[in-house]
Amino acid sequence: MLADTTTEPLSVYVHVPWCVRKCPYCDFATKPGTPETIPHQAFGQSLATELDLRWPEGHGLASVYFGGGTPSLWDPAELGAFVRRLDERRPATRAGSSAREHALRASTAPNASARRELEVTVECNPSELTLCLALKLRDAGATRLSIGVQSFSDKALGFLGRRHSAAQAEAGVNAARGAGLRISTDHIYGLPGESVEDALATTKRLLELGTNHVSAYALTIERDTRFGELARQGRLPTIDEGVVADTYLAIEAALDAAGFTHYEVSNYGRGADRADHNSRVWRQESYLGLGPGAVGTLYTPGWAHTAAVSPNNTSGRPTTSADGADAIGPHVVEPSQHRADAPSDVPPPAHRWRNDGSVTGYLSALGARRLPSADTESMTHADIGLEALILGLRTREGAAIAHLTPELRHRAHRLHAAGRLEQTPTHYRVPRQAWLHLDALLRAL
Ligand code: SF4
CATH class of the missing domain: 3.80.30.20 (tm_1862 like domain)
Known part of the structure; x- marks a missing residue:
């Protein structure tokens, strides 16, 4: 859904x-x-x-x-x-x-x-x-x-x-x-x-x-x-x-x-x-960043699917009938930009800006009712997936599988198979006793 x-x-x-x-x-x-x-x-x-x-x-x-x-x-x-x-x-x-x-x-x-x-x-x-x-x-x-x-x-x-x-x-x-x-x-x-x-x-x-x-x-x-x-x-x-x-x-x-x-x-x-x-x-929810040097990110409605991933489908790929009869859980459909038939005018999954860091520049832009952005960026699913790992794996809940690209799911699955990540129906997470070595694990990803 x-x-x-x-x-x-x-x-x-x-x-x-x-x-x-x-x-x-x-x-x-x-x-x-x-x-x-x-x-x-x-x-x-x-x-x-x-x-x-x-x-x-x-x-x-x-x-x-x-x-x-x-x-x-x-x-x-x-x-x-x-x-x-x-x-x-x-x-x-x-x-x-x-x-x-x-x-x-x-x-x-x-x-x-x-x-x-x-x-x-x-x-x-x-x-x-x-x-x-x-x-x-x-x-x-x-x-x-x-x-x-x-x-x-x-x-x-x-x-x-x-x-x-x-x-x-x-x-x-x-x-x-x-x-x-x-x-x-x-x-x-x-x-x-x-x-x-x-x-x-x-x-x-x-x-x-x-x-x-x-x-x-x-x-x-x-x-x-x-x-x-x-x-x-x-x-x-x-x-x-x-x-x-x-x-x-x-x-x-x-x-x-x-x-x-x-x-x-x-x-x-x-x-x-x-x-x-x-x-x-x-958790990668939208936020407005306001003020000099602030960063904000707005995710496009529907950019990711939130359905649970079957624990039986650890392939990093969406579940299909070809995955076998034991693939019983709800499956994740890839965001539209991952599909070969995705229309070319699909909006990016997220938009990020960084404001002018100078206080004078910030006050003067807004005095003229202009946005004070120094940079704006259309984020890709790969960008968001990497951030999901960097931010999510630092948390007890973990990184949302629905936010990962197939490639990142595949890499996470390999670490899961090696016993370095745990998997729930919706997330990959780092075992708490391994949090001390999180940086090394992120490098492995
Ligand atoms: S310089 Fe300012 S923002 Fe940085 S640690 Fe000190 S009080 Fe906090």
């Missing part, structure tokens, strides 16, 4: 690009800015215009994520005005209720028995996160704060070049809790000289503070960063990969014992708590 994606609810990602200063490990698209220098109103107006230009009519809203950069530097009153604007773009659910009331409505997310609200996440730096700000963000429509704790060791925070102290990180988590918001906490481990016990001290403190979601990342040295430069000069202390692997396993065990589900390589949620927005992106 074809998925009816014509009324698929859309997620919205807003990139707030400013940071007070650049952290030496960070390769995100950021710009220098402080609350005094950010063009708060002009940015809000530009976002509103971009939303008007990009929003396809007739869709509901699935989730909202303000990322960056440092969204907690942006005036919460402007953020609230934008959330209200999003409400206005939702004809199916508008019906006279406020942004806050919408936020408290039943979530459209699957497995959301523990979440009865639309997810509106705002990334926050502990340096700004007071109870006053948390309350303002809540009143603006935020339901969840993603807090860049990173560590409860002042020494580690100093090495990472963070602006906050361990005490401020703790106060930030308490402020978010005090405002009654859902909390996600970021933790960076695997620092030079850091022991497993050092890193676990942060995990344990996060648990004591009552976090329900942890994003735990091993420090990676990216080429175009200050740390990358220091590493090239031989001036960065080396990282012991064995300790990093042991730390990964120790954090997983500690969170597992505390009732968390390890649902993505770097993400853990207590009970049913999940990052709904991120999960949608990993």
Whole structure:
């Protein structure tokens, strides 16, 4: 059966690009800015215009994520005005209720028995996160704060070049809790000289503070960063990969014992708590990316088929009578572009854009009601299939078979036959004990 994606609810990602200063490990698209220098109103107006230009009519809203950069530097009153604007773009659910009331409505997310609200996440730096700000963000429509704790060791925070102290990180988590918001906490481990016990001290403190979601990342040295430069000069202390692997396993065990589900390589949620927005992106659902440097992807309705694949058909090919009498399950019909008789005017399965990364260019394009895209791309089924593996195999659910080309299904099937991938009726997935070696497995694909 074809998925009816014509009324698929859309997620919205807003990139707030400013940071007070650049952290030496960070390769995100950021710009220098402080609350005094950010063009708060002009940015809000530009976002509103971009939303008007990009929003396809007739869709509901699935989730909202303000990322960056440092969204907690942006005036919460402007953020609230934008959330209200999003409400206005939702004809199916508008019906006279406020942004806050919408936020408290039943979530459209699957497995959301523990979440009865639309997810509106705002990334926050502990340096700004007071109870006053948390309350303002809540009143603006935020339901969840993603807090860049990173560590409860002042020494580690100093090495990472963070602006906050361990005490401020703790106060930030308490402020978010005090405002009654859902909390996600970021933790960076695997620092030079850091022991497993050092890193676990942060995990344990996060648990004591009552976090329900942890994003735990091993420090990676990216080429175009200050740390990358220091590493090239031989001036960065080396990282012991064995300790990093042991730390990964120790954090997983500690969170597992505390009732968390390890649902993505770097993400853990207590009970049913999940990052709904991120999960949608990993499942390859459409999202609008707004703001300087933001990326958005819209999938064409009906681009993939969502029927289950028979566990008996592990050939990577669609099931046909020639596959034998034991091919009893529902079968996957290839997307139309894979068929030899596909009409040449079939639209691409997805369309992606990347916005101009310059704030001036972004504001000026939208001031003239022009889209601020720097690049646009028509994605192929092969592009989407590769992303399905890269994104999906990092998750507990796995990569949707219906999103893979025959060639990729064949490669995945070979790894399944070799015992390196598991197969469910709808997905290929990596056995959890092999998540530590995910990069090698992806290379094998
Ligand atoms: S605050 Fe976050 S986005 Fe900004 S430079 Fe540091 S790590 Fe990067």
